[in-house]
Amino acid sequence: MLKLLSITSLLASLALVGCNPQSTTNAASSTASAPVASSSGSAKGDFGPPQGEPIKAVLTSPPHVPPATGRKAPAKVIVELEVREVEMEISEGVKYTFWTFGGTVPGSFIRVRQGDTVEFHLKNHPDSKMPHNIDLHGVTGPGGGAASSFTAPGHESQFTFKALNAGLYVYHCATAPVGMHVANGMYGLILIEPPEGLTPVDHEYYVMQGDFYTTGKYREKGLQPFDMQKAIDERPTYVLFNGSESALIGDKALKAKVGQNVRLYVGNGGPNLVSSFHVIGEIFDRVLFEGGSKSQENVQTTLVPAGGAAIAEFHTEVPGTYVIVDHSLFRAFNKGALGMMKVEGPENKAIYSGKEVDSTYLGDKSADLSSVATASKASAGGTLTKDMQIKAGGALFAGTCSVCHQANGEGLAGVFPPLAKSDFLSKDPTKAIAVVLNGLSGAVKVNGKDYNSVMPPMSQLTDDEVANILTYVTNSWGNTGAQISQAQVAKVRAGTPRPQGAAH
Numbered sequence: 001m002l003k004l005l006s007i008t009s010l011l012a013s014l015a016l017v018g019c020n021p022q023s024t025t026n027a028a029s030s031t032a033s034a035p036v037a038s039s040s041g042s043a044k045g046d047f048g049p050p051q052g053e054p055i056k057a058v059l060t061s062p063p064h065v066p067p068a069t070g071r072k073a074p075a076k077v078i079v080e081l082e083v084r085e086v087e088m089e090i091s092e093g094v095k096y097t098f099w100t101f102g103g104t105v106p107g108s109f110i111r112v113r114q115g116d117t118v119e120f121h122l123k124n125h126p127d128s129k130m131p132h133n134i135d136l137h138g139v140t141g142p143g144g145g146a147a148s149s150f151t152a153p154g155h156e157s158q159f160t161f162k163a164l165n166a167g168l169y170v171y172h173c174a175t176a177p178v179g180m181h182v183a184n185g186m187y188g189l190i191l192i193e194p195p196e197g198l199t200p201v202d203h204e205y206y207v208m209q210g211d212f213y214t215t216g217k218y219r220e221k222g223l224q225p226f227d228m229q230k231a232i233d234e235r236p237t238y239v240l241f242n243g244s245e246s247a248l249i250g251d252k253a254l255k256a257k258v259g260q261n262v263r264l265y266v267g268n269g270g271p272n273l274v275s276s277f278h279v280i281g282e283i284f285d286r287v288l289f290e291g292g293s294k295s296q297e298n299v300q301t302t303l304v305p306a307g308g309a310a311i312a313e314f315h316t317e318v319p320g321t322y323v324i325v326d327h328s329l330f331r332a333f334n335k336g337a338l339g340m341m342k343v344e345g346p347e348n349k350a351i352y353s354g355k356e357v358d359s360t361y362l363g364d365k366s367a368d369l370s371s372v373a374t375a376s377k378a379s380a381g382g383t384l385t386k387d388m389q390i391k392a393g394g395a396l397f398a399g400t401c402s403v404c405h406q407a408n409g410e411g412l413a414g415v416f417p418p419l420a421k422s423d424f425l426s427k428d429p430t431k432a433i434a435v436v437l438n439g440l441s442g443a444v445k446v447n448g449k450d451y452n453s454v455m456p457p458m459s460q461l462t463d464d465e466v467a468n469i470l471t472y473v474t475n476s477w478g479n480t481g482a483q484i485s486q487a488q489v490a491k492v493r494a495g496t497p498r499p500q501g502a503a504h
């Protein structure tokens with residue numbers, strides 16, 4: 001902590017040295033001569049001592065948000081937050097040991113009013129292995145509470161602060177190594193309502209992005225440990241909303257009806273990446289950017305810095321699935337930064353002609369991937385059957401291959417060759433492994449017809465994913481029925497020289 005502070009002050013003095021001397025003196029003298037009035041700066045949020053009985057804060061798990069405080073006077077608010085280290089699913093069939101504020105990633109949502117006096121209790125569950133603390137960006141004071149809240153397993157600490165500035169603030173653990181505590185999921189949001197409150201809306205939701213670093217590759221099954229080197233290199237395996245690939249997918253999608261107002265409290269825990277937050281098919285009518293008090297209108301994509309937040313509001317006009325992404329798109333489609341909002345209600349053809357186009361953006365996110373996890377588990381336990389492989393492969397094929405080769409395997413005349421009864425495939429099914437891993441280009445003849453196009457490499461797929469997809473393909477649409485194993489795929493992968501960066 002001390003070390004951190006001294007680095008910060010060193011940086012600050014370096015910055016001053018860099019300034020032109022004239023402006024430095026001016027800045028220094030003006031701060032020195034102007035007395036700090038209670039009506040200026042942060043102190044403007046001090047509305048005097050708390051009134052009435054202390055209130056226990058309602059905390060909610062994502063994607064839910066506590067109700068508006070509805071108060072007109074400052075109160076004493078008691079917040080009790082418990083740190084728990086829990087194993088949870090980060091992706092279908094993939095477990096991760098998260099460190100959490102309140103048992104969820106992101107941590108419990110806290111809502112108070114500007115001028116409130118907050119008595120903060122941080123508990124660390126006795127089963128925890130690590131000490132933790134909390135730095136709330138909404139706190140005025142050293143370390144944002146971190147200095148007063150270092151808490152060993154089985155202990156509790158307490159500090160009090162006055163919420164002087166209104167806004168949406170990130171909180172996070174600041175125990176060394178800080179980056180690791182944050183990467184494990186230790187962040188959340190605290191809303192400090194302005195005194196007049198926020199305009200009522202039909203739905204408020206809590207969505208927070210974070211980047212995660214596992215030793216295994218994306219979607220590699222089993223319990224995955226944290227990878228410190230990947231974190232230092234800023235090469236996340238997952239970029240997620242609300243701590244899991246499926247947090248806002250399918251049944252868990254955010255919901256609204258046509259004609260409603262929706263407010264999203266968007267946070268970014270980082271630890272490394274900045275989010276280009278976007279809802280496909282919506283335009284934010286209003287964004288309180290950076291979680292502050294100023295708003296911008298008609299926004300397509302809003303930047304949410306690591307350790308920052310934004311409040312995004314929009315009105316729903318037409319029904320359908322709206323896909324929530326980090327518009328740094330490889331994160332959305334290859335690292336999990338994708339969620340959904342389902343809007344129900346009558347069509348409005350004057351605004352949009354209708355028809356869902358889910359598959360364009362959703363890929364395998366719209367499929368049920370539980371068969372993939374089942375097959376993977378069986379494979380690890382040595383009980384994998386061909387049937388399990390076919391089921392898992394079918395789910396993956398829908399999201400990975402069907403855009404080109406079509407769901408029925410017929411392809412598209414002159415562009416995408418058929419996989420159904422393909423003589424290329426039936427001659428030697430193992431040749432298809434190399435096609436999937438390395439792609440295919442140049443002239444090929446399939447069932448007597450010429451193709452001269454490009455199939456991109458799909459080396460991002462894991463060995464068992466490729467094995468299952470190909471087993472599905474060879475056992476569908478009247479194909480010959482071969483079974484491809486994970487070991488066969490691994491062998492082809494290892495035996496294929498690939499330029500640096502293309503390989504896995």
Ligand SMILES: [Cu+2]
Pocket residue numbers: 099130131132133173174175181186
């Ligand atoms: Cu921690």
